[in-house]
Amino acid sequence: MNRLDRYIAWQLVKDWTLVWIVMSAIFSLLAIVDELERIQNHYQTADVVQYILYTLPQRSMDLVPVIVLLGTILALARLNKNSEIIAMRAAGMPLTYFFRAVAVPALLLVLLLYGVSEYVSAPLYQKAETEKSLARTGRTNLxxxxxxxxxxxxxxxxxxxxxxxxxxxxxxxxxxxxxxxxxxxxxxxxxxxxxxxxxxxxxxxxxxxxxxxxxxxxxxxxxxxxxxxxxxxPVLPLPITGMTLTGLYGYVEYLHATNQNWQRAEQLFWQKIALPLTAGAMVLLATPIGASLRSQRSTAFGSNLAIGAGLGIGFYLLIQIINTGSSLVGIPPAIVAFTPTILVLAATGWLFSRMR
Structure with missing residues:
Protein backbone atom coordinates (compact mmCIF):
# COMPACT_ATOMS: atom_id res chain seq x y z
CA MET A 1 0.00 0.00 0.00
CA ASN A 2 1.67 3.24 -1.15
CA ARG A 3 1.24 6.73 0.25
CA LEU A 4 -1.77 7.53 -1.92
CA ASP A 5 -3.53 4.33 -0.84
CA ARG A 6 -2.87 5.16 2.79
CA TYR A 7 -4.17 8.70 2.29
CA ILE A 8 -7.46 7.48 0.79
CA ALA A 9 -7.80 4.80 3.49
CA TRP A 10 -7.21 7.39 6.22
CA GLN A 11 -9.91 9.67 4.79
CA LEU A 12 -12.35 6.74 4.80
CA VAL A 13 -11.51 5.67 8.35
CA LYS A 14 -11.74 9.24 9.60
CA ASP A 15 -15.22 9.80 8.20
CA TRP A 16 -16.44 6.31 9.15
CA THR A 17 -15.46 7.20 12.71
CA LEU A 18 -17.13 10.59 12.52
CA VAL A 19 -20.43 9.16 11.27
CA TRP A 20 -20.24 6.35 13.84
CA ILE A 21 -19.83 8.87 16.68
CA VAL A 22 -22.75 10.98 15.49
CA MET A 23 -25.12 8.07 14.89
CA SER A 24 -24.09 6.31 18.11
CA ALA A 25 -24.76 9.47 20.08
CA ILE A 26 -28.20 9.89 18.52
CA PHE A 27 -29.35 6.30 18.94
CA SER A 28 -27.78 5.98 22.41
CA LEU A 29 -29.66 9.09 23.52
CA LEU A 30 -32.91 7.58 22.25
CA ALA A 31 -32.11 4.32 24.04
CA ILE A 32 -31.37 6.19 27.29
CA VAL A 33 -34.70 8.01 27.11
CA ASP A 34 -36.45 4.69 26.57
CA GLU A 35 -34.61 2.97 29.44
CA LEU A 36 -35.18 5.84 31.89
CA GLU A 37 -38.87 5.00 31.79
CA ARG A 38 -38.02 1.58 33.29
CA ILE A 39 -36.16 2.90 36.34
CA GLN A 40 -37.39 1.34 39.57
CA ASN A 41 -36.11 0.41 43.04
CA HIS A 42 -33.39 -2.00 41.89
CA TYR A 43 -32.76 -0.52 38.43
CA GLN A 44 -31.27 2.96 38.74
CA THR A 45 -29.68 5.55 36.44
CA ALA A 46 -26.20 4.03 36.82
CA ASP A 47 -27.59 0.69 35.64
CA VAL A 48 -29.15 2.41 32.63
CA VAL A 49 -25.86 4.06 31.66
CA GLN A 50 -23.99 0.78 32.03
CA TYR A 51 -26.59 -1.03 29.91
CA ILE A 52 -26.40 1.58 27.13
CA LEU A 53 -22.59 1.42 27.07
CA TYR A 54 -22.53 -2.39 26.98
CA THR A 55 -25.08 -2.54 24.15
CA LEU A 56 -23.43 0.22 22.10
CA PRO A 57 -21.22 -2.18 20.06
CA GLN A 58 -24.23 -4.34 19.12
CA ARG A 59 -26.27 -1.25 18.26
CA SER A 60 -23.39 -0.08 16.06
CA MET A 61 -23.23 -3.47 14.33
CA ASP A 62 -26.88 -3.15 13.38
CA LEU A 63 -26.21 0.28 11.89
CA VAL A 64 -22.83 -0.39 10.31
CA PRO A 65 -24.00 -0.63 6.66
CA VAL A 66 -25.55 2.84 6.91
CA ILE A 67 -22.56 4.17 8.87
CA VAL A 68 -19.97 3.10 6.30
CA LEU A 69 -22.22 4.18 3.43
CA LEU A 70 -22.52 7.74 4.76
CA GLY A 71 -18.89 7.84 5.86
CA THR A 72 -17.62 6.76 2.45
CA ILE A 73 -19.82 9.24 0.59
CA LEU A 74 -18.69 12.02 2.94
CA ALA A 75 -14.99 11.19 2.58
CA LEU A 76 -14.98 10.87 -1.21
CA ALA A 77 -17.28 13.84 -1.75
CA ARG A 78 -14.88 15.97 0.28
CA LEU A 79 -11.95 14.76 -1.82
CA ASN A 80 -13.96 15.55 -4.92
CA LYS A 81 -14.97 18.98 -3.66
CA ASN A 82 -11.30 19.84 -3.09
CA SER A 83 -10.49 18.57 -6.61
CA GLU A 84 -8.17 15.91 -5.17
CA ILE A 85 -9.81 13.10 -7.14
CA ILE A 86 -9.50 15.15 -10.32
CA ALA A 87 -5.82 15.69 -9.54
CA MET A 88 -5.33 11.95 -9.01
CA ARG A 89 -6.97 11.21 -12.34
CA ALA A 90 -4.95 13.94 -14.08
CA ALA A 91 -1.77 12.39 -12.70
CA GLY A 92 -2.64 9.17 -14.52
CA MET A 93 -4.46 7.15 -11.85
CA PRO A 94 -6.71 4.63 -13.64
CA LEU A 95 -10.23 4.02 -12.41
CA THR A 96 -9.36 0.44 -11.45
CA TYR A 97 -6.55 1.70 -9.20
CA PHE A 98 -8.89 4.08 -7.45
CA PHE A 99 -11.38 1.25 -6.97
CA ARG A 100 -8.65 -0.91 -5.45
CA ALA A 101 -7.59 1.89 -3.10
CA VAL A 102 -11.15 1.88 -1.70
CA ALA A 103 -11.65 -1.90 -1.85
CA VAL A 104 -8.66 -2.71 0.38
CA PRO A 105 -9.99 -0.71 3.40
CA ALA A 106 -13.43 -2.19 2.73
CA LEU A 107 -12.00 -5.71 2.94
CA LEU A 108 -10.15 -4.90 6.17
CA LEU A 109 -13.38 -3.44 7.54
CA VAL A 110 -15.24 -6.68 6.76
CA LEU A 111 -12.65 -8.73 8.66
CA LEU A 112 -12.74 -6.29 11.58
CA LEU A 113 -16.54 -6.50 11.77
CA TYR A 114 -16.43 -10.30 12.00
CA GLY A 115 -14.00 -10.03 14.91
CA VAL A 116 -16.04 -7.35 16.69
CA SER A 117 -19.24 -9.36 16.24
CA GLU A 118 -17.73 -12.53 17.70
CA TYR A 119 -15.55 -11.19 20.52
CA VAL A 120 -16.89 -7.75 21.48
CA SER A 121 -20.47 -6.84 20.61
CA ALA A 122 -22.20 -10.17 21.29
CA PRO A 123 -20.49 -10.95 24.65
CA LEU A 124 -21.08 -7.40 25.90
CA TYR A 125 -24.70 -7.52 24.75
CA GLN A 126 -25.35 -10.75 26.62
CA LYS A 127 -23.64 -9.35 29.72
CA ALA A 128 -25.76 -6.20 29.47
CA GLU A 129 -29.03 -8.12 29.16
CA THR A 130 -28.11 -10.44 32.04
CA GLU A 131 -27.11 -7.66 34.43
CA LYS A 132 -30.10 -5.55 33.44
CA SER A 133 -32.48 -8.42 34.16
CA LEU A 134 -30.81 -9.20 37.47
CA ALA A 135 -30.86 -5.55 38.50
CA ARG A 136 -34.54 -5.12 37.63
CA THR A 137 -35.60 -8.26 39.53
CA GLY A 138 -33.31 -7.59 42.48
CA ARG A 139 -32.31 -11.28 42.60
CA THR A 140 -28.56 -10.93 42.21
CA ASN A 141 -28.09 -13.85 44.65
CA LEU A 142 -28.90 -16.18 41.75
CA PRO A 234 -33.71 -13.66 34.69
CA VAL A 235 -30.71 -14.99 32.74
CA LEU A 236 -32.55 -17.51 30.57
CA PRO A 237 -34.63 -15.47 28.13
CA LEU A 238 -31.63 -13.76 26.48
CA PRO A 239 -32.49 -12.56 22.96
CA ILE A 240 -30.74 -14.49 20.20
CA THR A 241 -29.92 -11.22 18.43
CA GLY A 242 -26.96 -10.81 20.79
CA MET A 243 -25.48 -14.28 20.27
CA THR A 244 -22.12 -14.86 18.60
CA LEU A 245 -21.85 -16.55 15.21
CA THR A 246 -20.41 -19.71 16.75
CA GLY A 247 -23.04 -19.63 19.48
CA LEU A 248 -25.84 -19.23 16.94
CA TYR A 249 -24.48 -22.10 14.87
CA GLY A 250 -24.50 -24.41 17.88
CA TYR A 251 -27.93 -23.16 18.91
CA VAL A 252 -29.37 -23.91 15.47
CA GLU A 253 -27.88 -27.41 15.62
CA TYR A 254 -29.46 -27.89 19.05
CA LEU A 255 -32.88 -26.74 17.81
CA HIS A 256 -32.64 -29.11 14.84
CA ALA A 257 -31.67 -32.01 17.09
CA THR A 258 -34.55 -31.37 19.50
CA ASN A 259 -37.15 -30.74 16.77
CA GLN A 260 -37.80 -27.17 17.90
CA ASN A 261 -38.52 -24.07 15.82
CA TRP A 262 -35.14 -23.29 14.27
CA GLN A 263 -36.08 -21.05 11.32
CA ARG A 264 -35.68 -17.72 13.13
CA ALA A 265 -32.29 -18.66 14.60
CA GLU A 266 -30.98 -19.94 11.26
CA GLN A 267 -32.15 -16.81 9.48
CA LEU A 268 -30.36 -14.64 12.04
CA PHE A 269 -27.22 -16.79 11.70
CA TRP A 270 -27.01 -16.16 7.95
CA GLN A 271 -27.85 -12.49 8.37
CA LYS A 272 -24.94 -12.12 10.81
CA ILE A 273 -22.62 -13.76 8.29
CA ALA A 274 -23.84 -11.53 5.48
CA LEU A 275 -23.88 -8.24 7.45
CA PRO A 276 -20.12 -7.47 7.26
CA LEU A 277 -20.11 -8.40 3.57
CA THR A 278 -23.05 -6.09 2.96
CA ALA A 279 -21.19 -3.31 4.81
CA GLY A 280 -18.15 -3.83 2.56
CA ALA A 281 -20.42 -3.77 -0.49
CA MET A 282 -21.95 -0.53 0.77
CA VAL A 283 -18.47 1.05 0.76
CA LEU A 284 -18.08 0.09 -2.89
CA LEU A 285 -21.60 1.35 -3.69
CA ALA A 286 -20.82 4.72 -2.11
CA THR A 287 -17.59 5.09 -4.10
CA PRO A 288 -19.10 6.07 -7.48
CA ILE A 289 -21.71 8.20 -5.67
CA GLY A 290 -19.17 10.18 -3.64
CA ALA A 291 -16.41 10.20 -6.25
CA SER A 292 -18.30 11.67 -9.18
CA LEU A 293 -15.60 12.98 -11.51
CA ARG A 294 -17.39 16.19 -12.34
CA SER A 295 -16.19 19.38 -10.69
CA GLN A 296 -18.58 20.55 -8.01
CA ARG A 297 -19.35 23.85 -6.42
CA SER A 298 -20.05 23.93 -2.69
CA THR A 299 -23.81 24.01 -3.19
CA ALA A 300 -23.67 21.05 -5.55
CA PHE A 301 -21.50 19.20 -3.04
CA GLY A 302 -24.18 19.39 -0.36
CA SER A 303 -27.05 18.47 -2.64
CA ASN A 304 -25.19 15.58 -4.26
CA LEU A 305 -24.15 14.32 -0.86
CA ALA A 306 -27.77 14.41 0.34
CA ILE A 307 -29.07 12.72 -2.81
CA GLY A 308 -26.41 10.01 -2.66
CA ALA A 309 -27.03 9.37 1.03
CA GLY A 310 -30.79 9.25 0.49
CA LEU A 311 -30.48 6.80 -2.39
CA GLY A 312 -28.10 4.59 -0.45
CA ILE A 313 -30.16 4.52 2.73
CA GLY A 314 -33.35 3.95 0.75
CA PHE A 315 -31.69 1.06 -1.03
CA TYR A 316 -30.57 -0.40 2.30
CA LEU A 317 -34.08 -0.11 3.76
CA LEU A 318 -35.48 -1.79 0.66
CA ILE A 319 -33.11 -4.68 1.25
CA GLN A 320 -34.36 -4.98 4.83
CA ILE A 321 -37.91 -5.29 3.49
CA ILE A 322 -36.73 -7.98 1.07
CA ASN A 323 -35.15 -9.84 4.00
CA THR A 324 -38.40 -9.87 5.93
CA GLY A 325 -40.69 -10.58 3.00
CA SER A 326 -38.57 -13.34 1.50
CA SER A 327 -38.38 -15.23 4.79
CA LEU A 328 -42.18 -15.20 5.03
CA VAL A 329 -42.61 -16.97 1.68
CA GLY A 330 -40.20 -19.76 2.52
CA ILE A 331 -37.04 -18.78 0.61
CA PRO A 332 -33.94 -20.45 2.15
CA PRO A 333 -32.37 -18.14 4.78
CA ALA A 334 -28.92 -18.23 3.16
CA ILE A 335 -30.30 -16.93 -0.14
CA VAL A 336 -32.30 -14.23 1.63
CA ALA A 337 -29.28 -13.12 3.68
CA PHE A 338 -26.89 -12.78 0.74
CA THR A 339 -29.39 -11.15 -1.62
CA PRO A 340 -28.59 -7.63 -0.28
CA THR A 341 -24.87 -8.10 -0.90
CA ILE A 342 -25.44 -9.33 -4.44
CA LEU A 343 -27.82 -6.48 -5.27
CA VAL A 344 -25.49 -3.86 -3.80
CA LEU A 345 -22.55 -5.24 -5.80
CA ALA A 346 -24.68 -5.28 -8.97
CA ALA A 347 -25.66 -1.64 -8.43
CA THR A 348 -22.00 -0.80 -7.77
CA GLY A 349 -20.92 -2.40 -11.03
CA TRP A 350 -23.55 -0.47 -12.95
CA LEU A 351 -22.53 2.86 -11.41
CA PHE A 352 -18.84 2.22 -12.04
CA SER A 353 -19.56 1.42 -15.66
CA ARG A 354 -21.09 4.88 -16.02
CA MET A 355 -17.94 6.51 -14.58
CA ARG A 356 -15.74 5.31 -17.45
Missing amino acids: LRGKGLWSVNNLHFFNVRTLRHGKIPSDIYLFQFAPDGRLLNFIYAETAEPSKDREWELRDVTQKTLEDSTLKTTFRKELATGPFWSPEEL
Whole structure:
Protein backbone atom coordinates (compact mmCIF):
# COMPACT_ATOMS: atom_id res chain seq x y z
CA MET A 1 0.00 0.00 0.00
CA ASN A 2 1.67 3.24 -1.15
CA ARG A 3 1.24 6.73 0.25
CA LEU A 4 -1.77 7.53 -1.92
CA ASP A 5 -3.53 4.33 -0.84
CA ARG A 6 -2.87 5.16 2.79
CA TYR A 7 -4.17 8.70 2.29
CA ILE A 8 -7.46 7.48 0.79
CA ALA A 9 -7.80 4.80 3.49
CA TRP A 10 -7.21 7.39 6.22
CA GLN A 11 -9.91 9.67 4.79
CA LEU A 12 -12.35 6.74 4.80
CA VAL A 13 -11.51 5.67 8.35
CA LYS A 14 -11.74 9.24 9.60
CA ASP A 15 -15.22 9.80 8.20
CA TRP A 16 -16.44 6.31 9.15
CA THR A 17 -15.46 7.20 12.71
CA LEU A 18 -17.13 10.59 12.52
CA VAL A 19 -20.43 9.16 11.27
CA TRP A 20 -20.24 6.35 13.84
CA ILE A 21 -19.83 8.87 16.68
CA VAL A 22 -22.75 10.98 15.49
CA MET A 23 -25.12 8.07 14.89
CA SER A 24 -24.09 6.31 18.11
CA ALA A 25 -24.76 9.47 20.08
CA ILE A 26 -28.20 9.89 18.52
CA PHE A 27 -29.35 6.30 18.94
CA SER A 28 -27.78 5.98 22.41
CA LEU A 29 -29.66 9.09 23.52
CA LEU A 30 -32.91 7.58 22.25
CA ALA A 31 -32.11 4.32 24.04
CA ILE A 32 -31.37 6.19 27.29
CA VAL A 33 -34.70 8.01 27.11
CA ASP A 34 -36.45 4.69 26.57
CA GLU A 35 -34.61 2.97 29.44
CA LEU A 36 -35.18 5.84 31.89
CA GLU A 37 -38.87 5.00 31.79
CA ARG A 38 -38.02 1.58 33.29
CA ILE A 39 -36.16 2.90 36.34
CA GLN A 40 -37.39 1.34 39.57
CA ASN A 41 -36.11 0.41 43.04
CA HIS A 42 -33.39 -2.00 41.89
CA TYR A 43 -32.76 -0.52 38.43
CA GLN A 44 -31.27 2.96 38.74
CA THR A 45 -29.68 5.55 36.44
CA ALA A 46 -26.20 4.03 36.82
CA ASP A 47 -27.59 0.69 35.64
CA VAL A 48 -29.15 2.41 32.63
CA VAL A 49 -25.86 4.06 31.66
CA GLN A 50 -23.99 0.78 32.03
CA TYR A 51 -26.59 -1.03 29.91
CA ILE A 52 -26.40 1.58 27.13
CA LEU A 53 -22.59 1.42 27.07
CA TYR A 54 -22.53 -2.39 26.98
CA THR A 55 -25.08 -2.54 24.15
CA LEU A 56 -23.43 0.22 22.10
CA PRO A 57 -21.22 -2.18 20.06
CA GLN A 58 -24.23 -4.34 19.12
CA ARG A 59 -26.27 -1.25 18.26
CA SER A 60 -23.39 -0.08 16.06
CA MET A 61 -23.23 -3.47 14.33
CA ASP A 62 -26.88 -3.15 13.38
CA LEU A 63 -26.21 0.28 11.89
CA VAL A 64 -22.83 -0.39 10.31
CA PRO A 65 -24.00 -0.63 6.66
CA VAL A 66 -25.55 2.84 6.91
CA ILE A 67 -22.56 4.17 8.87
CA VAL A 68 -19.97 3.10 6.30
CA LEU A 69 -22.22 4.18 3.43
CA LEU A 70 -22.52 7.74 4.76
CA GLY A 71 -18.89 7.84 5.86
CA THR A 72 -17.62 6.76 2.45
CA ILE A 73 -19.82 9.24 0.59
CA LEU A 74 -18.69 12.02 2.94
CA ALA A 75 -14.99 11.19 2.58
CA LEU A 76 -14.98 10.87 -1.21
CA ALA A 77 -17.28 13.84 -1.75
CA ARG A 78 -14.88 15.97 0.28
CA LEU A 79 -11.95 14.76 -1.82
CA ASN A 80 -13.96 15.55 -4.92
CA LYS A 81 -14.97 18.98 -3.66
CA ASN A 82 -11.30 19.84 -3.09
CA SER A 83 -10.49 18.57 -6.61
CA GLU A 84 -8.17 15.91 -5.17
CA ILE A 85 -9.81 13.10 -7.14
CA ILE A 86 -9.50 15.15 -10.32
CA ALA A 87 -5.82 15.69 -9.54
CA MET A 88 -5.33 11.95 -9.01
CA ARG A 89 -6.97 11.21 -12.34
CA ALA A 90 -4.95 13.94 -14.08
CA ALA A 91 -1.77 12.39 -12.70
CA GLY A 92 -2.64 9.17 -14.52
CA MET A 93 -4.46 7.15 -11.85
CA PRO A 94 -6.71 4.63 -13.64
CA LEU A 95 -10.23 4.02 -12.41
CA THR A 96 -9.36 0.44 -11.45
CA TYR A 97 -6.55 1.70 -9.20
CA PHE A 98 -8.89 4.08 -7.45
CA PHE A 99 -11.38 1.25 -6.97
CA ARG A 100 -8.65 -0.91 -5.45
CA ALA A 101 -7.59 1.89 -3.10
CA VAL A 102 -11.15 1.88 -1.70
CA ALA A 103 -11.65 -1.90 -1.85
CA VAL A 104 -8.66 -2.71 0.38
CA PRO A 105 -9.99 -0.71 3.40
CA ALA A 106 -13.43 -2.19 2.73
CA LEU A 107 -12.00 -5.71 2.94
CA LEU A 108 -10.15 -4.90 6.17
CA LEU A 109 -13.38 -3.44 7.54
CA VAL A 110 -15.24 -6.68 6.76
CA LEU A 111 -12.65 -8.73 8.66
CA LEU A 112 -12.74 -6.29 11.58
CA LEU A 113 -16.54 -6.50 11.77
CA TYR A 114 -16.43 -10.30 12.00
CA GLY A 115 -14.00 -10.03 14.91
CA VAL A 116 -16.04 -7.35 16.69
CA SER A 117 -19.24 -9.36 16.24
CA GLU A 118 -17.73 -12.53 17.70
CA TYR A 119 -15.55 -11.19 20.52
CA VAL A 120 -16.89 -7.75 21.48
CA SER A 121 -20.47 -6.84 20.61
CA ALA A 122 -22.20 -10.17 21.29
CA PRO A 123 -20.49 -10.95 24.65
CA LEU A 124 -21.08 -7.40 25.90
CA TYR A 125 -24.70 -7.52 24.75
CA GLN A 126 -25.35 -10.75 26.62
CA LYS A 127 -23.64 -9.35 29.72
CA ALA A 128 -25.76 -6.20 29.47
CA GLU A 129 -29.03 -8.12 29.16
CA THR A 130 -28.11 -10.44 32.04
CA GLU A 131 -27.11 -7.66 34.43
CA LYS A 132 -30.10 -5.55 33.44
CA SER A 133 -32.48 -8.42 34.16
CA LEU A 134 -30.81 -9.20 37.47
CA ALA A 135 -30.86 -5.55 38.50
CA ARG A 136 -34.54 -5.12 37.63
CA THR A 137 -35.60 -8.26 39.53
CA GLY A 138 -33.31 -7.59 42.48
CA ARG A 139 -32.31 -11.28 42.60
CA THR A 140 -28.56 -10.93 42.21
CA ASN A 141 -28.09 -13.85 44.65
CA LEU A 142 -28.90 -16.18 41.75
CA LEU A 143 -25.37 -15.71 40.48
CA ARG A 144 -23.55 -16.38 43.72
CA GLY A 145 -21.57 -19.58 43.82
CA LYS A 146 -20.86 -21.70 40.77
CA GLY A 147 -23.79 -21.21 38.45
CA LEU A 148 -27.42 -20.68 39.46
CA TRP A 149 -28.75 -22.25 42.65
CA SER A 150 -32.24 -22.94 43.96
CA VAL A 151 -33.00 -24.48 47.37
CA ASN A 152 -36.33 -26.03 48.36
CA ASN A 153 -36.16 -27.65 51.80
CA LEU A 154 -33.70 -30.53 51.32
CA HIS A 155 -33.65 -30.30 47.52
CA PHE A 156 -30.81 -28.39 45.85
CA PHE A 157 -30.92 -27.46 42.16
CA ASN A 158 -27.85 -26.13 40.33
CA VAL A 159 -27.50 -24.92 36.72
CA ARG A 160 -23.78 -24.50 35.99
CA THR A 161 -23.81 -22.89 32.54
CA LEU A 162 -26.02 -21.49 29.81
CA ARG A 163 -24.86 -23.00 26.54
CA HIS A 164 -24.91 -20.46 23.68
CA GLY A 165 -26.32 -18.03 26.23
CA LYS A 166 -29.72 -19.72 26.00
CA ILE A 167 -29.71 -23.42 26.93
CA PRO A 168 -29.44 -24.52 30.61
CA SER A 169 -26.55 -26.99 30.74
CA ASP A 170 -24.61 -29.03 33.30
CA ILE A 171 -27.55 -29.39 35.67
CA TYR A 172 -27.25 -31.00 39.11
CA LEU A 173 -30.06 -32.00 41.49
CA PHE A 174 -29.37 -33.15 45.04
CA GLN A 175 -31.89 -34.59 47.51
CA PHE A 176 -30.77 -35.06 51.10
CA ALA A 177 -32.30 -36.88 54.05
CA PRO A 178 -32.93 -34.98 57.33
CA ASP A 179 -29.78 -36.55 58.77
CA GLY A 180 -27.68 -35.17 55.87
CA ARG A 181 -27.39 -38.35 53.79
CA LEU A 182 -27.59 -37.95 50.03
CA LEU A 183 -30.65 -39.85 48.83
CA ASN A 184 -30.85 -38.91 45.17
CA PHE A 185 -28.48 -37.32 42.67
CA ILE A 186 -29.35 -36.31 39.12
CA TYR A 187 -27.09 -34.91 36.42
CA ALA A 188 -28.45 -33.68 33.05
CA GLU A 189 -26.51 -32.31 30.13
CA THR A 190 -29.24 -29.87 29.06
CA ALA A 191 -32.81 -28.91 29.91
CA GLU A 192 -35.77 -27.03 28.55
CA PRO A 193 -37.84 -25.04 31.09
CA SER A 194 -41.53 -24.45 30.51
CA LYS A 195 -43.91 -21.74 31.70
CA ASP A 196 -45.51 -24.09 34.23
CA ARG A 197 -42.08 -24.33 35.94
CA GLU A 198 -41.56 -27.94 34.90
CA TRP A 199 -38.18 -28.81 33.37
CA GLU A 200 -37.53 -31.42 30.68
CA LEU A 201 -34.06 -32.77 31.48
CA ARG A 202 -32.11 -34.45 28.66
CA ASP A 203 -29.29 -37.01 28.71
CA VAL A 204 -29.83 -37.76 32.37
CA THR A 205 -27.70 -39.76 34.80
CA GLN A 206 -29.49 -40.59 38.07
CA LYS A 207 -27.97 -42.12 41.20
CA THR A 208 -30.33 -43.30 43.95
CA LEU A 209 -29.52 -44.78 47.34
CA GLU A 210 -31.66 -47.90 47.90
CA ASP A 211 -31.04 -50.16 50.93
CA SER A 212 -27.48 -48.85 51.30
CA THR A 213 -26.85 -49.59 47.61
CA LEU A 214 -26.16 -46.90 45.06
CA LYS A 215 -28.20 -47.55 41.92
CA THR A 216 -27.31 -45.77 38.67
CA THR A 217 -29.73 -45.31 35.77
CA PHE A 218 -29.48 -43.46 32.46
CA ARG A 219 -32.38 -41.78 30.72
CA LYS A 220 -32.73 -39.80 27.52
CA GLU A 221 -35.32 -37.49 29.07
CA LEU A 222 -36.75 -36.85 32.52
CA ALA A 223 -39.52 -34.43 33.51
CA THR A 224 -39.04 -32.83 36.91
CA GLY A 225 -39.77 -29.66 38.84
CA PRO A 226 -41.08 -27.24 39.84
CA PHE A 227 -38.05 -24.97 39.41
CA TRP A 228 -37.77 -21.66 37.53
CA SER A 229 -39.99 -20.67 34.64
CA PRO A 230 -38.30 -18.74 31.84
CA GLU A 231 -39.85 -15.53 33.18
CA GLU A 232 -38.73 -16.20 36.75
CA LEU A 233 -35.14 -16.99 35.85
CA PRO A 234 -33.71 -13.66 34.69
CA VAL A 235 -30.71 -14.99 32.74
CA LEU A 236 -32.55 -17.51 30.57
CA PRO A 237 -34.63 -15.47 28.13
CA LEU A 238 -31.63 -13.76 26.48
CA PRO A 239 -32.49 -12.56 22.96
CA ILE A 240 -30.74 -14.49 20.20
CA THR A 241 -29.92 -11.22 18.43
CA GLY A 242 -26.96 -10.81 20.79
CA MET A 243 -25.48 -14.28 20.27
CA THR A 244 -22.12 -14.86 18.60
CA LEU A 245 -21.85 -16.55 15.21
CA THR A 246 -20.41 -19.71 16.75
CA GLY A 247 -23.04 -19.63 19.48
CA LEU A 248 -25.84 -19.23 16.94
CA TYR A 249 -24.48 -22.10 14.87
CA GLY A 250 -24.50 -24.41 17.88
CA TYR A 251 -27.93 -23.16 18.91
CA VAL A 252 -29.37 -23.91 15.47
CA GLU A 253 -27.88 -27.41 15.62
CA TYR A 254 -29.46 -27.89 19.05
CA LEU A 255 -32.88 -26.74 17.81
CA HIS A 256 -32.64 -29.11 14.84
CA ALA A 257 -31.67 -32.01 17.09
CA THR A 258 -34.55 -31.37 19.50
CA ASN A 259 -37.15 -30.74 16.77
CA GLN A 260 -37.80 -27.17 17.90
CA ASN A 261 -38.52 -24.07 15.82
CA TRP A 262 -35.14 -23.29 14.27
CA GLN A 263 -36.08 -21.05 11.32
CA ARG A 264 -35.68 -17.72 13.13
CA ALA A 265 -32.29 -18.66 14.60
CA GLU A 266 -30.98 -19.94 11.26
CA GLN A 267 -32.15 -16.81 9.48
CA LEU A 268 -30.36 -14.64 12.04
CA PHE A 269 -27.22 -16.79 11.70
CA TRP A 270 -27.01 -16.16 7.95
CA GLN A 271 -27.85 -12.49 8.37
CA LYS A 272 -24.94 -12.12 10.81
CA ILE A 273 -22.62 -13.76 8.29
CA ALA A 274 -23.84 -11.53 5.48
CA LEU A 275 -23.88 -8.24 7.45
CA PRO A 276 -20.12 -7.47 7.26
CA LEU A 277 -20.11 -8.40 3.57
CA THR A 278 -23.05 -6.09 2.96
CA ALA A 279 -21.19 -3.31 4.81
CA GLY A 280 -18.15 -3.83 2.56
CA ALA A 281 -20.42 -3.77 -0.49
CA MET A 282 -21.95 -0.53 0.77
CA VAL A 283 -18.47 1.05 0.76
CA LEU A 284 -18.08 0.09 -2.89
CA LEU A 285 -21.60 1.35 -3.69
CA ALA A 286 -20.82 4.72 -2.11
CA THR A 287 -17.59 5.09 -4.10
CA PRO A 288 -19.10 6.07 -7.48
CA ILE A 289 -21.71 8.20 -5.67
CA GLY A 290 -19.17 10.18 -3.64
CA ALA A 291 -16.41 10.20 -6.25
CA SER A 292 -18.30 11.67 -9.18
CA LEU A 293 -15.60 12.98 -11.51
CA ARG A 294 -17.39 16.19 -12.34
CA SER A 295 -16.19 19.38 -10.69
CA GLN A 296 -18.58 20.55 -8.01
CA ARG A 297 -19.35 23.85 -6.42
CA SER A 298 -20.05 23.93 -2.69
CA THR A 299 -23.81 24.01 -3.19
CA ALA A 300 -23.67 21.05 -5.55
CA PHE A 301 -21.50 19.20 -3.04
CA GLY A 302 -24.18 19.39 -0.36
CA SER A 303 -27.05 18.47 -2.64
CA ASN A 304 -25.19 15.58 -4.26
CA LEU A 305 -24.15 14.32 -0.86
CA ALA A 306 -27.77 14.41 0.34
CA ILE A 307 -29.07 12.72 -2.81
CA GLY A 308 -26.41 10.01 -2.66
CA ALA A 309 -27.03 9.37 1.03
CA GLY A 310 -30.79 9.25 0.49
CA LEU A 311 -30.48 6.80 -2.39
CA GLY A 312 -28.10 4.59 -0.45
CA ILE A 313 -30.16 4.52 2.73
CA GLY A 314 -33.35 3.95 0.75
CA PHE A 315 -31.69 1.06 -1.03
CA TYR A 316 -30.57 -0.40 2.30
CA LEU A 317 -34.08 -0.11 3.76
CA LEU A 318 -35.48 -1.79 0.66
CA ILE A 319 -33.11 -4.68 1.25
CA GLN A 320 -34.36 -4.98 4.83
CA ILE A 321 -37.91 -5.29 3.49
CA ILE A 322 -36.73 -7.98 1.07
CA ASN A 323 -35.15 -9.84 4.00
CA THR A 324 -38.40 -9.87 5.93
CA GLY A 325 -40.69 -10.58 3.00
CA SER A 326 -38.57 -13.34 1.50
CA SER A 327 -38.38 -15.23 4.79
CA LEU A 328 -42.18 -15.20 5.03
CA VAL A 329 -42.61 -16.97 1.68
CA GLY A 330 -40.20 -19.76 2.52
CA ILE A 331 -37.04 -18.78 0.61
CA PRO A 332 -33.94 -20.45 2.15
CA PRO A 333 -32.37 -18.14 4.78
CA ALA A 334 -28.92 -18.23 3.16
CA ILE A 335 -30.30 -16.93 -0.14
CA VAL A 336 -32.30 -14.23 1.63
CA ALA A 337 -29.28 -13.12 3.68
CA PHE A 338 -26.89 -12.78 0.74
CA THR A 339 -29.39 -11.15 -1.62
CA PRO A 340 -28.59 -7.63 -0.28
CA THR A 341 -24.87 -8.10 -0.90
CA ILE A 342 -25.44 -9.33 -4.44
CA LEU A 343 -27.82 -6.48 -5.27
CA VAL A 344 -25.49 -3.86 -3.80
CA LEU A 345 -22.55 -5.24 -5.80
CA ALA A 346 -24.68 -5.28 -8.97
CA ALA A 347 -25.66 -1.64 -8.43
CA THR A 348 -22.00 -0.80 -7.77
CA GLY A 349 -20.92 -2.40 -11.03
CA TRP A 350 -23.55 -0.47 -12.95
CA LEU A 351 -22.53 2.86 -11.41
CA PHE A 352 -18.84 2.22 -12.04
CA SER A 353 -19.56 1.42 -15.66
CA ARG A 354 -21.09 4.88 -16.02
CA MET A 355 -17.94 6.51 -14.58
CA ARG A 356 -15.74 5.31 -17.45
